[in-house]
Amino acid sequence: MSNKIIKLIDQGLLEEALSQLQVALKNNPGNDGLWFLTTIVYERMNDLSKAYFCLESALALQANNTHYLAYQAKLLSHGNGIIAISCHALSMAKEIVDKLEIAQIDTPETLVIIATVYRKLKDFDRTLTCYEKALSHSNQKKPIKNIHNDLAVVYQLYNHNQRAIEHFNAAISNNTQDYMAFWQLSQLTLEQPEKTITHINKVLDRYSDDTNAQIYLHYALARIKEKQQDYAASFKHLQQGSLAYKKIHPYKVDEDLAYFKQLAHSYTQDFLAHSSVGDTPAACPIFIVGLPRTGTTLVEQIINGSPQVSSAGELLHFNRFFEAACSQRNPSQTGLARYQHLESLDYDQLGQLYLQSCAPLTGDTPYFIDKYPFNFMLVGAIAKAIPQAKFVHIQRNPMDACFSNFKHLFRFNSANYSYSLDDLGHYYLGYQALTDHWQQCLPNNFYTLSYDDLVSDPVTQSQALMQFLGLEWHPELLDFHLSKQAVSTPSAAQVKQKIYRSSQQHWRHYEKELTPLANFFEESITH
Numbered sequence: 378m379s380n381k382i383i384k385l386i387d388q389g390l391l392e393e394a395l396s397q398l399q400v401a402l403k404n405n406p407g408n409d410g411l412w413f414l415t416t417i418v419y420e421r422m423n424d425l426s427k428a429y430f431c432l433e434s435a436l437a438l439q440a441n442n443t444h445y446l447a448y449q450a451k452l453l454s455h456g457n458g459i460i461a462i463s464c465h466a467l468s469m470a471k472e473i474v475d476k477l478e479i480a481q482i483d484t485p486e487t488l489v490i491i492a493t494v495y496r497k498l499k500d501f502d503r504t505l506t507c508y509e510k511a512l513s514h515s516n517q518k519k520p521i522k523n524i525h526n527d528l529a530v531v532y533q534l535y536n537h538n539q540r541a542i543e544h545f546n547a548a549i550s551n552n553t554q555d556y557m558a559f560w561q562l563s564q565l566t567l568e569q570p571e572k573t574i575t576h577i578n579k580v581l582d583r584y585s586d587d588t589n590a591q592i593y594l595h596y597a598l599a600r601i602k603e604k605q606q607d608y609a610a611s612f613k614h615l616q617q618g619s620l621a622y623k624k625i626h627p628y629k630v631d632e633d634l635a636y637f638k639q640l641a642h643s644y645t646q647d648f649l650a651h652s653s654v655g656d657t658p659a660a661c662p663i664f665i666v667g668l669p670r671t672g673t674t675l676v677e678q679i680i681n682g683s684p685q686v687s688s689a690g691e692l693l694h695f696n697r698f699f700e701a702a703c704s705q706r707n708p709s710q711t712g713l714a715r716y717q718h719l720e721s722l723d724y725d726q727l728g729q730l731y732l733q734s735c736a737p738l739t740g741d742t743p744y745f746i747d748k749y750p751f752n753f754m755l756v757g758a759i760a761k762a763i764p765q766a767k768f769v770h771i772q773r774n775p776m777d778a779c780f781s782n783f784k785h786l787f788r789f790n791s792a793n794y795s796y797s798l799d800d801l802g803h804y805y806l807g808y809q810a811l812t813d814h815w816q817q818c819l820p821n822n823f824y825t826l827s828y829d830d831l832v833s834d835p836v837t838q839s840q841a842l843m844q845f846l847g848l849e850w851h852p853e854l855l856d857f858h859l860s861k862q863a864v865s866t867p868s869a870a871q872v873k874q875k876i877y878r879s880s881q882q883h884w885r886h887y888e889k890e891l892t893p894l895a896n897f898f899e900e901s902i903t904h
Contacts, residue, residue: 379410379411379414381397382394382397382398382401382414383414385397386414386417386418386421391418391421391422394414394418395415395418395419395422398411398414398415398418399415402415407438408438409434409435409436409438409439409442409445410435412431412432412434412435412438413431413432413435413445413448415431416428416429416431416432416435416448416452419431420452425452425455428452429449429452429453432445432448432449432452433449436449443477443482443484443487444484444486444487444490446473446477447473447474447477447487447490447491447494448490449470449473450469450470450471450473450474450490450491450494451470451490451493451494453466453467453469453470453473453494454466454467454470454493454494454497454498455497464729464730464731464733464734465733465734466734467497467498467734467736467737467738468736468737470494470497470498470737471494471498471737473494474491474494474495474498477491479491479503479506479507479510483510483514484514485511485512485514485515485521485524486511486521488507488508488510488511488514489507489508489511489521489524489527491507492504492505492506492507492508492511492527493527495507496527496531498737498738499689499690499738501531501534501535504531505528505531505532505535508524508527508528508531509528511524512524512525512528520551523548525544525545525547525548525551525558526544526545526548526555526557526558526561528540528544529541529542529543529544529545529548529558529561530561532544533561533565538565538566541565542562542565542567545558545561545562545565546562549562549576553580553583554580554584554587554590556580556587556589556590556592556593556594557593559573559576559577559580559593559594559597560593560594560596560597560600560786562597563596563597563598563600563601564600566604567601570601570604570605573601574598574601577594577597577598578598580594581594581595588621588624588625591617591618591621592618592621592622592786593618593786594618595614595615595617595618595621596614596615596618596786598610598611598614599611599612599614599615599618599784600784602614603784603886606886608886608887609890611784611887612887612890615783615784618786619783619796619797622786622796623796623797626790626793626796628793628794628796628797628800630794630799630800630803630804630807632712632713633794633804633807634803634804634807635713636713636716636754637754637807637808637810637811638807639713639716640716640719640754640755640757640758640811641757641810641811641814643716643719643720643757644719644756644757644758644760644761644818645818646817646818648720648757648761649757649760649761649818649819652724652761652764660732660735660739660742660743660744660745661743661744661745661765661766661767662731662732662735662744662745662746662747662763662766662767663680663686663744663745663746663747663766663767663768663769663846664746664747664748664749664752664756664759664766664767664768664769665677665680665746665747665748665750665769665771666749666750666751666752666753666756666768666769666770666771666812667750667753667770667771667772667773667812668750668753668773668778668782668805668808669750669751669782669785669787669792670778670781670782670785671750671771671772671773671777671778671781671828672771672773672828672831672832673748673750673771674748675828675831675832675876676769676771676826676831676842677746677748678857679839679842679854679855679857680746680769680842680843680846680848680854681746681857682853682854682856682857683744683843683848683849683854684742685742685743685744685848686742686744686745686746686848687739687740687741687742687744687745687746688745688746688748689735689738689739689745689746689747690738690747690748691747691748691749691750692735692738692747692749693749694731694734694735694747695727695731695747695752695755695758695759695762696749696751696752696755698727698730698731698734699722699727699755699758702722702723702726702727703715703716703719703722706718706721706722719758722758724758724761724762725762727758727762728762728763731762731763732763735747744846744848751791753770753808753811753812753815754811756768756812756815756819756823757815757818760818760819760822766822767822767824767845767846768815768819768822768823768824769824769826769842769845769846770812770815770816770823770824770825770826771826771828772812772825772826772827772828773827773828773829774829775802775805775809775898776882776884776891776894776895776898777880777881777882777883777884778805779798779801779802779805779884779894780883780884780887780891780894781880781883782794782795782801783795783796783798783801798891798893798894799893799897801894802894802897802898802901805898806901812825824842824845824846826838826842829881831876832876832880832881833881835855835876836852836855839854839855855876
């Protein structure tokens with residue numbers, strides 16, 4: 378029975394697997410293995426609360442099962458997915474994995490789960506240790522799925538690029554259809570780029586009907602061609618990749634623009650000036666916001682050089698709590714209607730939930746950084762919930778900002794506006810209007826920093842930034858590239874270098890192809 382159910386799960390036939398599991402559990406409720414398989418099914422259905430309940434049932438029968446405990450920590454590390462304990466989920470996950478005797482564990486699957494938890498907790502030293510140990514104990518003829526990709530990504534965070542290349546190549550050797558590995562490999566400096574191009578083209582021809590192949594492989598070729606300064610070829614691959622992406626991720630920019638206007642209408646200067654929420658003794662968050670790929674990681678590294686600051690990385694915590702509160706306030710509404718009556722949300726609770734959920738990631742410093750760029754939308758809600766919060770908004774010239782977004786393949790369906798130059802232009806204007814509104818409403822807590830000014834005069838601009846934050850400036854803040862700490866961001870390779878200006882006006886390499894976008898911005902200025 379269990380083998381048949383496992384086969385159904387592996388085939389993605391989750392409803393059928395769940396149906397058989399429910400029958401089996403009715404007849405045999407004391408079988409911990411069946412409860413655990415039900416946990417896996419619910420997790421893959423993204424119903425984490427039910428998955429957690431089933432895992433608790435398995436643990437009630439096998440309290441000391443290391444694999445179950447590791448899996449419990451994994452579920453908890455999803456954070457806000459388990460609403461009943463969301464604000465304490467990461468703390469609970471950390472408590473579980475810290476108690477496990479990792480030195481005594483030699484089951485690769487369990488070690489990978491533990492590594493996944495430590496990765497969520499930003500403990501990359503332990504993440505790397507667990508992944509390496511899992512690989513050493515796995516069957517070399519049939520290694521654990523994605524283990525080489527996971528190791529490569531972590532090595533990238535430490536800027537150990539040669540090790541990362543070795544593992545990405547191993548991932549591709551194990552599975553030619555690991556398209557993401559090709560794309561990730563293209564971000565690194567390759568010794569034989571032509572050989573990689575030939576390999577990618579062969580895979581493209583072989584899987585020409587696979588949309589995911591078209592997406593990842595065209596973006597990979599675009600990146601390699603750009604490094605070779607073949608900008609025309611690079612742009613053609615970007616167009617092909619973005620068209621493939623839009624086939625499976627339809628997007629309407631007007632919906633986002635309407636949402637921006639709704640937020641500005643709800644969070645007025647008068648509303649934000651009156652808060653019933655008092656400052657909390659918890660660490661004070663510094664939110665770095667703006668469009669992605671505009672220098673947010675660079676600014677994070679500068680601020681993080683202060684001994685008073687720790688970085689929690691890019692957190693979706695506030696967004697998830699906010700969405701849950703809106704759904705609870707307007708349970709029968711969908712779309713823009715879900716964001717009615719924002720003035721009646723419990724902002725004191727929102728702030729407390731957010732700060733409690735971040736606690737395992739913030740260390741003992743009085744300030745911590747949340748560098749999720751898209752928090753630019755929720756500045757009003759955050760300011761209402763956490764009055765002491767500071768916002769650093771990174772603004773980049775529109776052409777470089779938009780093209781930097783257009784040429785990047787975002788993961789997790791997070792930036793669907795960026796796969797069309799027309800959508801990008803309208804989205805940028807909406808983003809600019811909203812951040813201008815926050816600047817006007819929160820002049821003492823919202824600071825706009827020009828990326829172009831920062832790279833042109835890093836000393837003066839970083840001094841002004843630290844003054845705004847109330848932190849001491851010292852020259853070593855600009856030596857972030859010397860740090861050996863892992864940097865949890867897609868821009869890890871860039872921030873391991875000194876501040877450079879080569880990305881300014883980068884779009885001009887594609888000036889012919891980007892003329893319609895440039896004309897759009899010129900017309901928007903004249904009007």
